[in-house]
Amino acid sequence: MLAVITNMLSMCIPFSVALLLASLGEMFNQRAGVFNLGCEGVMAMGAFVGMLIPFLAGHGGAVSEWYNLLGFAAAAVLGAVFGLIFGVITVTFRAPQGIAGIGLQMFGVGTAGTLFRHFVGGTQSIPGIPDVDIPLLAKIPVIGDIFFSHNVVAYLAYIFVPVAWYILFKTYWGLKVRAVGTNPRAADSMGINVSRTRYEALVVGGALAGLAGAYLSIAQAKMFSDTLISGRGFIAVALVYFGHWHPLQIMGGALLFTLAQTFQTIVQSMGISFPYELAVMLPYVLVIVVLSFTSRNQTTSPTALGKPFNREIRT
Amino acid sequence: MKKLTALALVLILPFMLFAQGGSESAADDGTIRIALIIENTIDDKGWCQSMHDGITQAIAEMPDKKIEYSYSEKMLPVDAGSIARQYVAEGYDLIIAHGAQYKNLVLEMAEEYPDVSFAFGTSSEIGPANVFTYMPESEETGYINGLIAGTDTKVNIVGLVGPVDSGDAARYNRGYVLGVQSVNPEAKILVAHTGSFSDYVKSSEVATSQLGNGADILTGSSQQAIGALRATAESPVAMWVGQDLAQLTTEEGKAKCIAASAYNYAAVVKELVNKVENGVLGGECIPMNFANGGFIFDYNPDLKAEWVSPELEALINETIESFKADPEGTLADWADVDYSTL
Numbered sequence: 001m002l003a004v005i006t007n008m009l010s011m012c013i014p015f016s017v018a019l020l021l022a023s024l025g026e027m028f029n030q031r032a033g034v035f036n037l038g039c040e041g042v043m044a045m046g047a048f049v050g051m052l053i054p055f056l057a058g059h060g061g062a063v064s065e066w067y068n069l070l071g072f073a074a075a076a077v078l079g080a081v082f083g084l085i086f087g088v089i090t091v092t093f094r095a096p097q098g099i100a101g102i103g104l105q106m107f108g109v110g111t112a113g114t115l116f117r118h119f120v121g122g123t124q125s126i127p128g129i130p131d132v133d134i135p136l137l138a139k140i141p142v143i144g145d146i147f148f149s150h151n152v153v154a155y156l157a158y159i160f161v162p163v164a165w166y167i168l169f170k171t172y173w174g175l176k177v178r179a180v181g182t183n184p185r186a187a188d189s190m191g192i193n194v195s196r197t198r199y200e201a202l203v204v205g206g207a208l209a210g211l212a213g214a215y216l217s218i219a220q221a222k223m224f225s226d227t228l229i230s231g232r233g234f235i236a237v238a239l240v241y242f243g244h245w246h247p248l249q250i251m252g253g254a255l256l257f258t259l260a261q262t263f264q265t266i267v268q269s270m271g272i273s274f275p276y277e278l279a280v281m282l283p284y285v286l287v288i289v290v291l292s293f294t295s296r297n298q299t300t301s302p303t304a305l306g307k308p309f310n311r312e313i314r315t
Numbered sequence: 316m317k318k319l320t321a322l323a324l325v326l327i328l329p330f331m332l333f334a335q336g337g338s339e340s341a342a343d344d345g346t347i348r349i350a351l352i353i354e355n356t357i358d359d360k361g362w363c364q365s366m367h368d369g370i371t372q373a374i375a376e377m378p379d380k381k382i383e384y385s386y387s388e389k390m391l392p393v394d395a396g397s398i399a400r401q402y403v404a405e406g407y408d409l410i411i412a413h414g415a416q417y418k419n420l421v422l423e424m425a426e427e428y429p430d431v432s433f434a435f436g437t438s439s440e441i442g443p444a445n446v447f448t449y450m451p452e453s454e455e456t457g458y459i460n461g462l463i464a465g466t467d468t469k470v471n472i473v474g475l476v477g478p479v480d481s482g483d484a485a486r487y488n489r490g491y492v493l494g495v496q497s498v499n500p501e502a503k504i505l506v507a508h509t510g511s512f513s514d515y516v517k518s519s520e521v522a523t524s525q526l527g528n529g530a531d532i533l534t535g536s537s538q539q540a541i542g543a544l545r546a547t548a549e550s551p552v553a554m555w556v557g558q559d560l561a562q563l564t565t566e567e568g569k570a571k572c573i574a575a576s577a578y579n580y581a582a583v584v585k586e587l588v589n590k591v592e593n594g595v596l597g598g599e600c601i602p603m604n605f606a607n608g609g610f611i612f613d614y615n616p617d618l619k620a621e622w623v624s625p626e627l628e629a630l631i632n633e634t635i636e637s638f639k640a641d642p643e644g645t646l647a648d649w650a651d652v653d654y655s656t657l
Contacts (some may be wrong), residue, residue, distance in 0.1 A: 003528075004528060007524065007528055008524070008529065011520065011523060011524060011527065014521055014544045029372055061566070065624065075413055095631055102376050112430035113389075117356070120366070121358060122356070122358025122359065122360060123358070123359055123360050123515075123538075124565075125541075125545050125548075125565065125566060200590050216516055219543055220516060220519065221519050222543060222549075223515060223541070223542070225359070225513070225515050225541070226355075226356065226389070227355070227513040227514065228515055228516060228517065229515070230511065230514040230515075230516060230517070231621075232516075236325075245529060261520065262519075262520070262524060265520065265521050265524040266524060266528070268506065268507035268508060268521075268525060269474070269505035269506065269507045269521075269525055269528060270505075270657045271504075271505075271506065271654055271655055271656070272655070273655035276480060276507070276508045276510070277510065280509070280510035
């Protein structure tokens, strides 16, 4: 039984990374007052570009780790560009954020699929990046498997959580982001360039969403297909609400969701008499239930979330 | 307003004439026009590709017939209606909507266009006079793969990554269980479903979970199984038995897939074409099994010597022959398999 539990917990960290990165990116967006429902599309583009570079370099075979790194870098840059485009649409042209986000999602998923067919063809896999055992620590019974035997990007993603917290709560830029997402008019009167700050947050958010997609294609599934993201971008958006726009709580949400996913898999595999349809629903039901109970606590939500800012119009 | 109406009519009229003309010419010169509607892509190494490959193979195997073929990919059931109507307007004789999710659409259109033949599957229902159904009796292919898994497992734990528990996937999965149990009653069979036909990431997660729990031979059905195969390739010891021959051609399949079976839709398509040509537009269910050539089974040449003993190969050959001799009876109890008792 201990082996089963260890196996379940050991999957939580690597399988939660894509959600974690995308959610942290979306957190920066929303903290600045912009919600990006196009996260799914940005992830799809990130996954495609991230996989494309090592695939073309090795034609599906083994490649130098530098190509994987280049794949991640390209995915981040492309995600940032998508964030910039979203900024032009929602910050400069003040288009409704929800509609623009859905448009970006469709554009990203569709473009990734189309380019994939053109450059790669059918479903293809790549060697991806391997797991790395941290010397000595990985050998600790139970703990070693759970915490110290994963791929490098997973470690970096979790190290980024306190970094994101520091950026958001301890730096001047983080203060600006929170200010424009909470009271953009007051921020504007204090000399903060609201549009520029929102653009910057969207670029950071887009880059993280791109990285999240690349993680799925390079580090986790090690392949790409049109349906690779399968709604994880929307789950990332939900996890931001779930985690009350706070990096540590978002990390908790990503881990809890993944734990529920792996738990339901174990429940099925162990032959426990329980309808699999309900088991598959479990993580999603969990998110809805927790959101229902925690949504009353609105004190931490960015009050200007979803509201375009026009300094010429007093609301 | 009148000018606008007249302009609209002028623009629309040529299209209407063109559509009608296309239909008549197709009927006159004896060309059979086949359209395929699928929810994924023609190169998904799974469900959709197998039908596309089957149609192109059938066309190649019937050089005496004039057949035109078109396909539409990534068609959700809600979107498929418009493209299906477009195919009808263009004079297509046979429209194959490849998936049980298109059932309502097909039945609705069949009533609307009684002169056009439709087909959908998997389903064993006998439909209206202009609707064919097809049902792969894939408990047979699952059983063969189960024989391999049950024989080759070294730890007596095997895994199965299913999409949803319905249709041919349910039949394949239960056949796999019966196959494993027939040669290795002691084996523990880990069964889990992803709830999706196309979520490759989730299927890789399920496979990773099963590998972590000790499974050393895995299988999976539908296109999502590619994700599970990819996860299996990460294991230094685990192997795979496949549900599509296309899996043997992937890099990880070459290294891990001991053998694979596949649907031979060419047999179904040829039968459909012959029936439509002879004026039979539907009202029948076409089963797919080893007996009627609906299934193909093959080994990985690089792995066969190591993983398929002469005794196992003889057992597989004998089993396939028994399926051919009695397609109705050999695995009649496949539906009785209860995963909770495994």
